Amino acid sequence: MILKVDIHTHILPEKMPNWAEKFGYGGFVRLDHHKPCCAKMMVDEKFFREVEDNCWSAETRMKECDHHHVNVQVLSTVPVMFSYWAKPNDCLALSQFLNDHIADIVQKYPRRFIGLGTIPMQAPELAVKELERCKKIGLKGVQIGSHVINDWNLGSPALFPIYEAAQELQMAVFVHPWEMMGQEHMPRYWLPWLVGMPAETARAICSMMFGGVFEKLPKLKVAFAHGGGSFPATIGRIEHGFKCRPDLVAIHNDVNPKEYLGKFYVDSLVHDASMLDYIVNLLGANRVALGSDYPFPLGESEPGKLIEEMPYTYKIKEQLLHGTALEWLGMKKENFI
Numbered sequence: 001m002i003l004k005v006d007i008h009t010h011i012l013p014e015k016m017p018n019w020a021e022k023f024g025y026g027g028f029v030r031l032d033h034h035k036p037c038c039a040k041m042m043v044d045e046k047f048f049r050e051v052e053d054n055c056w057s058a059e060t061r062m063k064e065c066d067h068h069h070v071n072v073q074v075l076s077t078v079p080v081m082f083s084y085w086a087k088p089n090d091c092l093a094l095s096q097f098l099n100d101h102i103a104d105i106v107q108k109y110p111r112r113f114i115g116l117g118t119i120p121m122q123a124p125e126l127a128v129k130e131l132e133r134c135k136k137i138g139l140k141g142v143q144i145g146s147h148v149i150n151d152w153n154l155g156s157p158a159l160f161p162i163y164e165a166a167q168e169l170q171m172a173v174f175v176h177p178w179e180m181m182g183q184e185h186m187p188r189y190w191l192p193w194l195v196g197m198p199a200e201t202a203r204a205i206c207s208m209m210f211g212g213v214f215e216k217l218p219k220l221k222v223a224f225a226h227g228g229g230s231f232p233a234t235i236g237r238i239e240h241g242f243k244c245r246p247d248l249v250a251i252h253n254d255v256n257p258k259e260y261l262g263k264f265y266v267d268s269l270v271h272d273a274s275m276l277d278y279i280v281n282l283l284g285a286n287r288v289a290l291g292s293d294y295p296f297p298l299g300e301s302e303p304g305k306l307i308e309e310m311p312y313t314y315k316i317k318e319q320l321l322h323g324t325a326l327e328w329l330g331m332k333k334e335n336f337i
Helices: 017-023 058-067 088-108 124-134 157-169 191-209 231-244 273-285 313-329
Strands: 005-010 030-033 039-042 046-052 070-074 114-116 140-147 172-176 222-226 263-265
Touching: 005 088, 017 030, 017 088, 030 140, 070 088, 070 313, 088 114, 088 124, 114 124, 124 140, 124 157, 140 273, 157 172, 172 191, 191 222, 191 231, 231 273
Parallel strands: 005 070, 070 114, 114 140, 140 172, 172 222, 222 263
Antiparallel strands: 030 039, 039 046
16 A cells, blocks of 8 residues: 555634634634534634534544545645634734644644644745744644735745745645635626636746746645646746737746646645546656645545546656655655555
């Protein structure tokens, strides 16, 4: 049986403070435990999502992981918790609470879980300090949103101190879509999740490429959720735009975007065998890692099944199921067997 490391899973603390009461204004998530082993995620009085105890119980997660033969989960918060819109010190306090919770689980079950923190991206100085603290408490990286709420895309010069610190500290970065562009114009059919999320990830990749992040910080290890979103399918268009309108596209970085293929990581969550094969060929098996989006319904219900059913060699399946993940995180297989 091949070791499985799932880089894309989300977790919440079972009990959280009433942030709105604590900070004096609304917009924060709270949990309404309205029945056993189940809770409603509420933003003030607005229902966001119902979650079960596998969203907070490490023990429930391990039972389900054992059923699907997943050896290790990389834990990160639910993106709605990023709260980049909040006052910086309030976002820092919330981030510290979430990060301490994940660190406690990792410390308790070090062979089953790896932790990623969250940081107040809207305040880079505070974000760097919390990034440093994440390292000290045993987390292996941070999860960040696909943009920052005050109109900063991920290529913004204001964010470079965060990336520089992550590179120096050897902390991995996982980029997850959130606050999807145009969602107010597509209220039906779950389109923000089906269309907006892939577009957000493409936005993030292009912003980091054209903003010079990968060029200036070649040792920074960045992974993107959902197989890179719509980026892999549009790289031809992106390169063509770079060539035909460099006056618009190449204003901060004049390197062809295709030069960065293989310079960043993506997870395997594409739900389609031909698309998985495409991103493996496009980026390399050493840049694609198992990711399931556990425990949410848009995720892979049987983590790793798509990879296992592909006509790949045993060596490539090893790479996809754990090799790439461990390289991205700077960890060794021996830590988990």
